[in-house]
Amino acid sequence: xxxxxxxxxxxxxxxxxxxxxxxxxxxxxxxxxxxxxxxxxxxxxxxxxxxxxxxxxxxxxxxx
Numbered sequence: 001x002x003x004x005x006x007x008x009x010x011x012x013x014x015x016x017x018x019x020x021x022x023x024x025x026x027x028x029x030x031x032x033x034x035x036x037x038x039x040x041x042x043x044x045x046x047x048x049x050x051x052x053x054x055x056x057x058x059x060x061x062x063x064x
Contacts, residue, residue: 002024004046005024005026008029008048009027009028011028014046014048014059016034018044029049
């Protein structure tokens with residue numbers, strides 16, 4: 001899972017990760033709790049701090 005967050009830090013994309021991953025603090029990565037999930041664990045969305053894509057913005061508007 002840390003590889004996924006590493007890819008986010010490199011600016012490759014975004015990822016849905018388990019709550020425990022937000023303890024993995026990486027430069028340029030932001031974690032946000034996702035609303036409305038019915039999972040048995042908390043999920044966070046992680047993205048590169050400089051990501052300004054409309055896709056990310058739409059997802060954030062819908063789920064955070």
